[in-house]
Amino acid sequence: MNVDLRHHGDAEVGEGLADFAVNVRTGTPPEWLAARIRASVADLAAYPDPRPARRAVARRHGRSVEEVLLTAGAAEAFVLLARVLAPQRAVVVHPQFTEPEAALRVAGHEVERVILGKDFTLDPGLVPDEADLVVVGNPTNPTSVLHPADAVVALARPGRTVVVDEAFMDCVPGEPESLASRLPAGIVVIRSLTKTWGLAGLRAGYILADPHLVGRLAAAQPLWAVSTPALVAVEACSAPEALAEAEEWAVELGIERDRLAAEFSGRGLYIVPEARASFLCLRVPDALGIRALLRQRGYAVRRGDTFPGLGSDWLRIAVRDRPANDQLLEVLGELGI
Structure with a gap:
């Protein structure tokens, strides 16, 4: 199936639309972080010095500084990996964020897709033994599924690089399935500050x-x-007090996400179970039509048909605060959903 791998949630939003399409925490960045970023402008005459931020990330995950590379978002990380690695058989586990596959293809690599089955849970046995590069998200965008760390580690083997996109891992209280601090042999972890901190x-x-x-x-x-x-933002967001704030938000997010999921399920909609990120993935007949009707009513949601493994009956909906979520539920009810 040919899909637009470069279609992302920001393409859904527009003037006057309530944004349920982009998975970035609302009300961010917090003022303390915004103030640090504003103050950094005074140092723009000097070339950037990555050393303090690199040390902060290393401390945050209990790694050595030599195991950390700072990037211009997760997107640059995918491009760098695609440029440096020379896989003979690259496999991307779908449905997931499409930028890793897009970066591999632009770099001239052929890409094989492994589409997960029921409830989009990870089955390491689906990945061909010959694959020497495997890319998987955890928790996965757009399904919101959190794979067990042991299942991800089971993908690793000599001669294979396993890239784990953990951009949404800080949505999970305690991050129990993260491999960032374990970093087994052959595993590459990618993290982002975009989602939790609004950057x-x-x-x-x-x-x-x-x-x-x-x-x-x-x-x-x-x-x-x-x-x-x-x-400056990387260093600040790696500090213990910032991690405590992120943990508190993750707990609150989980409560509201589960409530919203129950509301959808109560209306007979299929929600990918055990959602753990800041969004829900749901199947609804004529999802593209529903998306269009919602846009007419002032609401943007993320279409699912641009994710390999989903289709025209899928939507991804970001979890907002309770009043905003209730307004969306009310409009969906008026549309007969």
Whole structure:
């Protein structure tokens, strides 16, 4: 199936639309973080110095500094990996964020898709033994499924690189299935500050990998790729007090997400079970038509048919605060849903 791999949630939003399409925490960045970023502008005459932020990320995950590469968001991380690695058989586990596959294809690699089955749970046995590069999301966008860490680690083997997109892992209280602190052999973890801290426009993320691969990726990265304001944000968001704030938000998010999921299920809609990220993935007849009707009523949701493994009966809906979610539910009710 041919899909538009470069269609993302920001393409859904527009003037006057309530945004349920982009998975970024509302009301962010918080003022304390915004103030730090504003203050960093005073240092723009100097070239960016990534060392303090790199050390902060290493401390945050209990890794060595040599295992950390700062990037201009997760998107740059996927591009760097696609440029540096030379897979003979690259496999992307779908449904998931489409940018990793897009980056691999632009770099000239053939990509094989493994489509997950019932409830989109990860079955390592579906991945061909010959695959030497495997990309998987955890929790996965758009399904919101959190795979067990052991299932992800089971993908690793000698001669294979497993790239785990953990951009939404900080939505999970305690991050029990994260591999960022474990970093088993052959595993590459990608993280982003975009979702929890509302920094999509700043471009801040990082790669965790073995020092040899980090060195190769750094050599392929443009000089000063991460700006001073982004570096300040990375350092600030890796501090213990910031992690405590993110944990508190993740707990609150989970309560509201589960309530919203129950509301949808009570209306007879299929929700991908055990959602753990900041969005829900649901199947509804004529989802594209519902999406169009919602736009007419002032609401933007994410179409699902641009994700391999989904189709025209799927939508992804971001979880907002209770009043905003209730307004969406009311409009859906008026549409007979």
